[in-house]
Amino acid sequence: MTSKPTKAAVARKSGAKGSVQDEAPASNRAARAAERRAAIIEAALEEFIARGFAATRLDDIAKRAGVAKGTIYLHFKDKESMFEELVRLVIVPVVERLTKLPPPAGSVRDLVEAFASTFLREVANTRRGDLVRLIVAEGPRFPAVADFYYREVVQRGIGGMRMLIELGIARGEIREKGLAKFPQILVAPVLISVIWQSLFERHAPLDAQAMLRVHLDLIFGERRTT
Amino acid sequence: MTSKPTKAAVARKSGAKGSVQDEAPASNRAARAAERRAAIIEAALEEFIARGFAATRLDDIAKRAGVAKGTIYLHFKDKESMFEELVRLVIVPVVERLTKLPPPAGSVRDLVEAFASTFLREVANTRRGDLVRLIVAEGPRFPAVADFYYREVVQRGIGGMRMLIELGIARGEIREKGLAKFPQILVAPVLISVIWQSLFERHAPLDAQAMLRVHLDLIFGERRTT
DNA sequence: ACTTTATGACTGACCGGTCAGTCATAGTCA
DNA sequence: TGACTATGACTGACCGGTCAGTCATAAAGT
Numbered sequence: 001m002t003s004k005p006t007k008a009a010v011a012r013k014s015g016a017k018g019s020v021q022d023e024a025p026a027s028n029r030a031a032r033a034a035e036r037r038a039a040i041i042e043a044a045l046e047e048f049i050a051r052g053f054a055a056t057r058l059d060d061i062a063k064r065a066g067v068a069k070g071t072i073y074l075h076f077k078d079k080e081s082m083f084e085e086l087v088r089l090v091i092v093p094v095v096e097r098l099t100k101l102p103p104p105a106g107s108v109r110d111l112v113e114a115f116a117s118t119f120l121r122e123v124a125n126t127r128r129g130d131l132v133r134l135i136v137a138e139g140p141r142f143p144a145v146a147d148f149y150y151r152e153v154v155q156r157g158i159g160g161m162r163m164l165i166e167l168g169i170a171r172g173e174i175r176e177k178g179l180a181k182f183p184q185i186l187v188a189p190v191l192i193s194v195i196w197q198s199l200f201e202r203h204a205p206l207d208a209q210a211m212l213r214v215h216l217d218l219i220f221g222e223r224r225t226t
Numbered sequence: 227m228t229s230k231p232t233k234a235a236v237a238r239k240s241g242a243k244g245s246v247q248d249e250a251p252a253s254n255r256a257a258r259a260a261e262r263r264a265a266i267i268e269a270a271l272e273e274f275i276a277r278g279f280a281a282t283r284l285d286d287i288a289k290r291a292g293v294a295k296g297t298i299y300l301h302f303k304d305k306e307s308m309f310e311e312l313v314r315l316v317i318v319p320v321v322e323r324l325t326k327l328p329p330p331a332g333s334v335r336d337l338v339e340a341f342a343s344t345f346l347r348e349v350a351n352t353r354r355g356d357l358v359r360l361i362v363a364e365g366p367r368f369p370a371v372a373d374f375y376y377r378e379v380v381q382r383g384i385g386g387m388r389m390l391i392e393l394g395i396a397r398g399e400i401r402e403k404g405l406a407k408f409p410q411i412l413v414a415p416v417l418i419s420v421i422w423q424s425l426f427e428r429h430a431p432l433d434a435q436a437m438l439r440v441h442l443d444l445i446f447g448e449r450r451t452t
Numbered sequence: 453a454c455t456t457t458a459t460g461a462c463t464g465a466c467c468g469g470t471c472a473g474t475c476a477t478a479g480t481c482a
Numbered sequence: 483t484g485a486c487t488a489t490g491a492c493t494g495a496c497c498g499g500t501c502a503g504t505c506a507t508a509a510a511g512t
Contacts, residue, residue: 029477033491052367054280058468068493070470079468137363139425141278150429176448178440184422184432185441188414191421196410199365203376206410214404215411218444222402255457255511262458284502294459296504305502 037075039065044086049130053083053138084144090131094123095152108168109220113212116190120208129194136195158183173220189215263301265291270312275356279309279364309364313371316357320349321378325386334394335446339438342416346434355420362421384409399446415441 043064047056058079062069076082101118105111123129139146161183168174179185193208200206269290273282284305288295302308327344331337349355365372387409394400405411419434426432 029491036492050366052278052280052363054278055367057466069468070494071492073469074491133362133366136359136421136425137278140276140359141281146425147429150426154426154429176440176444178443182415182437182440184418185415185437185444188418189408189411191418192410192414195362195417199362199372200376200380203373203380211408211410214402214408217404218402218411259457283500288460295502296459297457299503300457 036065036067036071040067040072040075041086041089044082045090045127045131048083048086049127049134052134053079053141080142083138084142084148087131087135087145088148090128091149091152094128095156097122099156108164108171108173109216112164112168112186113216116212116216117209119190120193120212124190124194124197124208130198132191132194133198157187161186168220175221176219179219186219262291262293262297266293266298266301267312267315270308271316271353271357274309274312275353275360278360279305279367306368310368310370310374313357313361314374316354317375317378320354321382323348325382334390334397334399335442338390338394338412339442342438342442343435345416346419346438350416350420350423350434356424358417358420359424383413387412394446401447402445405445412445 040061044056044061047061047064050056056079058069058072062072065072072082076085098115098119101115123132135145135149139149162180165174165180165183165186169177169180189211190208193206193211196206197208266287270282270287273287273290276282282305284295284298288298291298298308302311324341324345327341349358361371361375365375388406391400391406391409391412395403395406415437416434419432419437422432423434
């Protein structure tokens with residue numbers, strides 16, 4: 001195919017930030033469109049996280065994505081629905097990964113620990129973590145986002161945790177019966193980690209994994225040193 | 227939106243929101259100025275919490291405070307420093323109340339429980355709680371706010387909790403030694419409550435007090451039935 | 453009278469959203 | 483295969499509304 005640099009390609013390449021690395025030959029139209037869409041989503045996520053919804057400029061998103069502003073409107077109705085769709089687009093795959101993760105084996109504690117560790121690795125220390133903070137920040141102003149997040153993430157998560165806790169109680173691994181009524185307690189330190197990192201990392205970094213271990217010791221009793 | 231039939235004088239006399247109660251003749255100048263300043267602060271807090279920093283309009287703050295826009299600029303340099311000062315003004319008295327609260331008596335658990343209950347009552351279920359969410363939301367964009375909050379609230383809070391935990395360990399009330407390294411765990415459920423309420427109250431209200439009790443049972447062992 | 457405080461109309465930068473025009477590519481035909 | 487046309491993805495100048503901040507004027511206080 002043409003190795004001649006197209007105008008668009010040049011613009012994209014010179015479009016700073018280096019966030020999107022040199023991509024494929026940009027074969028057919030549909031593929032290019034998908035690429036651009038992806039670039040817009042990536043750029044928008046970055047900007048929204050950095051500035052919040054209201055303070056984010058569509059011009060900046062466009063520039064970062066190496067695209068003209070008008071192009072954004074070929075993919076999204078307006079700023080608001082773009083934001084809402086964005087949240088869905090980022091969260092759905094994460095939820096999918098996490099829901100079909102645990103092959104039931106070993107003790108409840110191992111299960112919980114494996115699960116939480118995965119979460120910490122995949123979410124807490126990536127941009128996903130900032131997304132959580134973003135949702136906390138913008139949720140009240142975007143009921144649609146809050147609803148979606150509650151339905152897809154919180155409700156499921158709480159439900160799953162409750163099942164694990166009940167299993168743990170039945171097996172005698174967990175002593176505190178009341179925990180089944182508040183699975184939030186199980187999750188709390190993980191969430192705190194996420195928020196802590198994005199606010200106070202530079203003041204005092206927090207070893208989330210270690211904290212998690214202490215917290216699980218609290219719930220399951222002192223860990224036998226395997 | 228705010229539809230206010232407003233002449234400033236009328237608004238002031240009728241005590242617009244009922245938040246500022248009808249006060250004395252307000253004879254001297256300083257007193258009136260202080261009043262107006264307080265009204266502005268109150269109004270600004272409300273608006274910032276409801277809309278976030280960027281989306282809040284100074285016109286709305288002025289209207290809510292029953293004051294002309296220009297008046298705001300007699301008290302604050304600009305929107306940004308107003309926001310920062312606001313956070314300080316609201317947080318300082320709360321910190322003061324909490325720091326000189328506990329007259330050391332009884333078990334560590336009682337101390338912690340009393341402290342946390344006070345916090346829940348005074349913060350979680352008031353506008354102060356939303357302020358916490360606001361700080362989480364805007365912190366990254368206002369380093370000054372994040373710094374202040376870390377220094378005045380988080381650092382002190384963590385320090386205090388650590389002392390309590392160490393006391394608890396020394397007295398044998400707390401078994402898990404690792405907790406002293408992560409006082410965040412002690413506080414986590416309280417913070418989660420605050421966030422939960424402001425995001426998901428309408429989906430599923432959360433009994434923060436009950437959750438706190440379960441959490442403390444986890445840390446101090448089953449509660450002795452007094 | 454004169455100083456201090458308050459007002460709100462006004463300004464100008466800024467930004468979300470639009471749309472007429474461009475041009476690389478896909479499709480068609482010989 | 484090469485030439486010509488049709489398509490629609492993409493562009494970016496532009497528009498109109500919005501809003502932080504200003505300042506000439508008015509009111510209040512002494």
